[in-house]
Amino acid sequence: MLTFNQYLDMVNGAIARLQYPEQPARLYEPIAYTMDLGGKRLRPVLTLMACEAMGGKADDALDAALAIEMFHNFTLLHDDVMDRADRRRGKPTVHCQWNDNVAILSGDTMLTLATQLMTRARRFDLLDLFNRTAIEIYEGQQLDMDFESRDTVALDEYIEMIRLKTSVLLGCACKTGALAAGAGDDDAQALYRMGVDLGLAFQLQDDWLDVWGDPVTFGKEIGGDIANNKKTFLLINALNRATGEQATLLRQWLDTSSERHDDKVKAVTAIYEQLGLKELAQDEIARYSRRALQWLDSVKMGNDAHEAFAALINRLTRRDR
């Protein structure tokens, strides 16, 4: 078993070795640009770790790991078009650097390239899992967009949305590595559940960091969700819990235009804190994190593999960026 950073090096090395045709340049340059932007590479590392934890060789899962990372980057590329996001990882997004059409078509190409990578292992179980997960992710993205235009979103609807949009791909990454190593269905499924719970903790942590994170270490502006009235775990709980004057105040701030960005972020954060949401969210993150660790415990693997996963889960769900 290697360390996270050693698997990360394997992934980054393999991504650097990916070759794209030279022409048409406006099709392939945005793909290379997107793949070279970096990022945590969490999903492909999970695949390699799960593969080795279940007795396989990381090399045997490398194409599948790349497929999942390519797919993930395709979803980011198209999401950025849909969200009109200007920047990603400190650089202009593809639709800003080129244009919308280039972003749409390069994204389509990345999806098929990802499918080709996933097909290389000649395993229909991997391909079925990959395709099914892709469909769930589109459903999650559509729900996320639907929620924007809705007045209220229930907490369980929100959790289901982030499960689909974010978590199932982490589950898929873990299960793919396990299956590539020849693990049995029960173990593979337990690692899938581990990945999903890790993903839920991870996304709730993202909601939390958007409010209480350190802008320098988090690397994004703080309060973006509040400014945009995004129906996160925090806002949904706040709307459920606030009563009387607090509820009125919260509603007033939601109706306040984004010109008063700093005041709004400060005021809504204060309401969240009065409602005990800082601790509630941490408890919920800890709960999903514990559940992920329980799924991990249910799978027989070497001590070093178990420790590596446990350390990763703890690190990711207590992260500050």
Add this chain to the structure above:
Amino acid sequence: MLTFNQYLDMVNGAIARLQYPEQPARLYEPIAYTMDLGGKRLRPVLTLMACEAMGGKADDALDAALAIEMFHNFTLLHDDVMDRADRRRGKPTVHCQWNDNVAILSGDTMLTLATQLMTRARRFDLLDLFNRTAIEIYEGQQLDMDFESRDTVALDEYIEMIRLKTSVLLGCACKTGALAAGAGDDDAQALYRMGVDLGLAFQLQDDWLDVWGDPVTFGKEIGGDIANNKKTFLLINALNRATGEQATLLRQWLDTSSERHDDKVKAVTAIYEQLGLKELAQDEIARYSRRALQWLDSVKMGNDAHEAFAALINRLTRRDR
């Protein structure tokens, strides 16, 4: 061997039986809407015909045929976003009926649904062909967009673009049916080449109909390519052949704004006719059509199957709509 219309009924029946989840409605309704718009269904019918011509049962190729039709409709959906097309088959396009984001995400979903359909046969050769063809089609679409902003396009570049954007999917449709029937590599490849040549003839016929077609039977406005200075087989040849005053006149019309639509279409059509392009294009269509028939002749199949393909090639390359 059934008739074209009987295979068409099989395809339309299978499309009508496709089930989509009810939620999220804004993800799946545009997919059902797109698949129900109709169209020639040429590609899936070719797959079923090729399968039966090579001794298979059409049913065995039905999922693959649907995969190809779903993929084709996905490309139309995303192309319509990129081209800002308002209408398709007499109805509003998805991005007009809903919005761009819905069109992007529903299209992504259709691509994965198509891949799932193609995966059902558990044949990696079919899947590899499908993925490789998809990549070629994206390359063709990118070249088509690149050509718009270029001053000149060579004839062989144009032919290569339409080969990628349009023809390889017809080749893929034929080869997929042949492979599903268990045909040998040589026969499957000959039917692929037949499909590609048919596709080239088909696209050149489209260029021709845009100028000399009957607007009623063609179902589209005549002269759209001329009005938009689209670098078709005709315009590229006209620019190559026109000299002296004729060349000057052609250049002037290309610089004329689209406000003088009718005058421009009339004048450029006249130049095309003076240059003999009406006949040149027909000769070229006939040449590709003959090549398709030669590839057909090279494959051993029953008389009725041979006749059905030959009739289809003749009908499609002499079509008026």
